[in-house]
Amino acid sequence: MLDQTLNGLPAKPGVGYKPQHFAAILADPGPVGWLEVHAENYLGAGGRPLAQLRHLAERFPISVHGVGLSIGGEGALDRDHLDRLKQLCGWLNPASFSEHLAWSTHDGAFLNDLLPLPYTPATLARVCDHIDQVQEVLGRRMLLENPSTYIAFAETAMDEVDFLGEIARRTGCGLLLDVNNVYVSGTNQNYDPQSYLDAFPLHLVGEIHLGGHDEDLDDQGRRLLIDSHGAEVVDPVWALYARVIRKAGPRPTLIEWDNDVPDWPVLAAEAACAARLLEPVA
Amino acid sequence: MSQTLFAQALLNPDAALPPGLVDPEGLPAPKRFSVYRNNVASSLTRALEAGFPTVRALVGDPFFAAMALIFLRAHPPRSRMLMLYGDEFPAFLAGFPPVAHLGYLPDVARLELAMRESYHAADSTPLPEAEFQRLLGAEIAGLRLRLAPAVRLLRSNWPVVSIWATHHEDGPKPRPVAEDALILRPDFDPHPHRLPTGGADLVDGLLSGRTLGESLDKAGPGMDLAAILGLLISGRAIIGVSE
Numbered sequence: 374m375l376d377q378t379l380n381g382l383p384a385k386p387g388v389g390y391k392p393q394h395f396a397a398i399l400a401d402p403g404p405v406g407w408l409e410v411h412a413e414n415y416l417g418a419g420g421r422p423l424a425q426l427r428h429l430a431e432r433f434p435i436s437v438h439g440v441g442l443s444i445g446g447e448g449a450l451d452r453d454h455l456d457r458l459k460q461l462c463g464w465l466n467p468a469s470f471s472e473h474l475a476w477s478t479h480d481g482a483f484l485n486d487l488l489p490l491p492y493t494p495a496t497l498a499r500v501c502d503h504i505d506q507v508q509e510v511l512g513r514r515m516l517l518e519n520p521s522t523y524i525a526f527a528e529t530a531m532d533e534v535d536f537l538g539e540i541a542r543r544t545g546c547g548l549l550l551d552v553n554n555v556y557v558s559g560t561n562q563n564y565d566p567q568s569y570l571d572a573f574p575l576h577l578v579g580e581i582h583l584g585g586h587d588e589d590l591d592d593q594g595r596r597l598l599i600d601s602h603g604a605e606v607v608d609p610v611w612a613l614y615a616r617v618i619r620k621a622g623p624r625p626t627l628i629e630w631d632n633d634v635p636d637w638p639v640l641a642a643e644a645a646c647a648a649r650l651l652e653p654v655a
Numbered sequence: 656m657s658q659t660l661f662a663q664a665l666l667n668p669d670a671a672l673p674p675g676l677v678d679p680e681g682l683p684a685p686k687r688f689s690v691y692r693n694n695v696a697s698s699l700t701r702a703l704e705a706g707f708p709t710v711r712a713l714v715g716d717p718f719f720a721a722m723a724l725i726f727l728r729a730h731p732p733r734s735r736m737l738m739l740y741g742d743e744f745p746a747f748l749a750g751f752p753p754v755a756h757l758g759y760l761p762d763v764a765r766l767e768l769a770m771r772e773s774y775h776a777a778d779s780t781p782l783p784e785a786e787f788q789r790l791l792g793a794e795i796a797g798l799r800l801r802l803a804p805a806v807r808l809l810r811s812n813w814p815v816v817s818i819w820a821t822h823h824e825d826g827p828k829p830r831p832v833a834e835d836a837l838i839l840r841p842d843f844d845p846h847p848h849r850l851p852t853g854g855a856d857l858v859d860g861l862l863s864g865r866t867l868g869e870s871l872d873k874a875g876p877g878m879d880l881a882a883i884l885g886l887l888i889s890g891r892a893i894i895g896v897s898e
Contacts, residue, residue, distance in 0.1 A: 413735050413736055413737065413738075414738065416735075416736050417736070417738065417774075417775030417776075418775060418776055418777035418804065419775070419776055419777040419778035419804070419805075420774050420775050420776060420778065420805070420840070420843055421774070421843035421844075422775070423778075424778070424843065440735075441735030442735075446658065447657070447658045447659075451735070454735050476658060477735075478735070479658050479659065479661075479662035480659070480662065481733055482662065482666075482731040482732065482733065483731065483732040483733065483734060483735050483737075484662065484665060484666075484695050484731060485695060485698045485699055485702070485732065485737060486665075486691060486694040486695045486698060488658075488661065488665075488691060489691075491675075523687045523688075523690040523691065524676045524677070524678070524684055524687045524688055524690075524691075525676070525677050525678065525679060526675055526676060526677070527675040527676075527677050527681065528675055561679075561687075562679050563679035589690075590686075591678060591684060591686055591687050592678065592682070592683075592684045592685060592686040592687065593678065593680075593682075597686075597687065597690070599690060
């Protein structure tokens with residue numbers, strides 16, 4: 374059973390909110406039961422973004438998903454940024470707050486990508502310190518998302534699932550399981566996504582992400598998957614997802630489509646696919 | 656492996672691959688690392704394209720993309736709020752030799768930055784019409800007007816408003832005149848207005864908290880006060896007044 378304090382989102386499909394879908398979502402949300410926004414797009418002082426978010430929040434549970442906190446960064450967390458997130462969570466009171474096992478800033482520069490971490494005791498201690506700080510400042514439990522990765526670190530000493538599990542154990546945070554990231558990383562790092570998911574602590578999963586990826590080739594000409602959030606969810610990822618929710622029970626499930634964003638009916642159809650898989654396990 | 660080396664290699668295409676990064680067999684994998692380089696470059700390029708659509712239209716997409724890459728490597732964002740990325744872009748354009756012949760380009764970039772600031776500025780409620788009528792009936796020289804947080808003023812020696820209008824509203828071909836821009840956001844969409852001569856001094860005075868009388872003096876003779884006030888009122892930009 375899911376620990377209910379993990380998340381206030383309903384165990385239904387959600388979508389990553391894009392402003393071009395504002396009217397369509399309100400007119401006919403279809404199977405969509407909640408929305409996710411990237412925190413950094415709603416940290417302005419006012420204007421249309423905040424007005425739309427206030428309006429949507431009256432109708433849908435909202436998940437705030439941070440992409441810029443740099444929880445894995447070597448430097449200290451940016452206190453001003455954390456305070457802005459606190460302010461957003463304060464007025465919006467979102468059903469969930471989540472961030473990534475990654476880093477994105479260095480020496481004051483924001484690199485706007487989710488960069489990988491070596492899984493070592495030193496990284497573990499640093500990430501846990503940062504998550505403790507986030508949860509203390511926000512006054513809420515957060516979810517941490519597993520990354521998609523393209524490269525490995527020679528110094529990595531821990532398995533990613535063990536690493537995430539240990540972070541959750543030490544900090545009390547929940548986990549956001551991105552099934553597409555598992556498929557992408559598994560392909561890229563040459564491990565079996567199914568085994569990864571079999572070992573994953575599903576009781577800690579407060580939200581699931583599904584998205585599309587691109588295909589490329591690595592230095593040796595092997596298949597290299599790029600997490601693009603710019604396409605439909607592929608069949609092998611749907612199959613992995615179906616197995617996860619058969620085992621774990623229904624979970625809030627997000628369709629992530631951030632680039633080359635399609636018209637609303639295409640996104641709603643992806644959400645409907647998730648709904649069809651969620652229904653029998655409810 | 657330090658993140659310093661990783662970050663430097665991300666922003667510098669000539670930098671060596673940071674040590675200790677490997678593929679599943681433990682071999683060095685520069686092509687895999689380049690995925691991160693590409694992600695950083697393409698996501699920040701997209702942010703600049705979204706933020707400076709007029710500059711992009713003026714120089715063309717391929718040129719803009721190449722220029723954005725040079726800019727973002729030298730000036731990565733300092734804030735996580737990418738919607739305001741590019742405050743150093745106008746100065747960069749002013750010193751970038753390949754666009755030296757496009758003297759107006761830095762000011763067009765400044766206009767687009769100011770429009771974005773306006774878009775994200777705090778909301779405000781305009782002064783009710785009746786309140787205006789009451790105040791304007793009295794001696795107005797001593798009034799101080801409080802303007803909306805979304806108001807922006809840009810002085811330029813170039814026809815920046817006309818250039819913007821040509822690209823966004825099918826406006827006529829710009830004439831070679833200096834144009835000062837007043838950006839107003841009546842609801843959610845900022846719009847640049849061309850100010851008459853002296854108008855920028857007047858608005859600047861009001862923004863600095865000077866009285867209408869003092870601001871008018873600054874603007875010099877011949878200033879059409881009614882026109883400027885009309886613009887501010889229709890743009891829902893006057894949010895308070897004190898005597």
